Amino acid sequence: MKKEMEISYLHLNSKQVRRLIQNMPPEQDLYELADLYKMFADSTRVRILAALQRKELCVFDLAALLGISQSALSHQLRILKQAKLVKSRREGKIIFYSLADGHVESIFKQGLEHVRE
Amino acid sequence: MKKEMEISYLHLNSKQVRRLIQNMPPEQDLYELADLYKMFADSTRVRILAALQRKELCVFDLAALLGISQSALSHQLRILKQAKLVKSRREGKIIFYSLADGHVESIFKQGLEHVRE
DNA sequence: CAAACATATGAACAAATGCTCATATATAGT
């Protein structure tokens, strides 16, 4: 009987690796995680979210503030809304966007901490 | 003299919006933030990072574990390494990869919390 | 209702991304 080895190399059948597989988050969660972070993976969207951290803003102000076209902004807002990261409310002609919940802010802050070392 | 209005619409010159701009994180940080989250924005990379959360693994085991080609994995590991999210150490022919620091884990967990509501 | 304003959307296109295939590099064993 060989005794257990401590290396993991080519040990896909060993207890260690089987346990590792079982302890991994469900595949589904990992795909959703990637989808969530995709929202933060574009500088335009990150800048939008950063601006909305302070207060709600209308599309026109957001576009001017970030220096991007109304159309590009609108496309990105739609994406962020589908991902439930922002919400909107209408007031007459104007539509105000704001962050959907606190998670966005905490994800944001966590990332900044890492970036700033 | 008009008195201050409470709506923000078309108020790019107002105090409110000027303050908002000043309070935003520096542009540079936002670009780096997007680059950081790009690493988490692909399901292959997320799965790699998830596997490495438990323990270091060699390329061969990782590929088998995740069911992806050695080449695809190697390309992604290079990307993750350049982003300083993983590190590697050689032991003979074998190269073991592990997470570079605790930030990866906390970013990971934070995202999962959001995904799981 | 017509005109002006605020935002949304579809098509088209360029750039970025992730994979595969073939090949290169590095190490170990004989």
Add this chain to the structure above:
DNA sequence: ACTATATATGAGCATTTGTTCATATGTTTG
């Protein structure tokens, strides 16, 4: 030195992504 093993890398390709341009939708005002 030769071969096998483990990992890395470059080129090519298909897919995805973000933008622009033109146009559509919705809302207020005269």
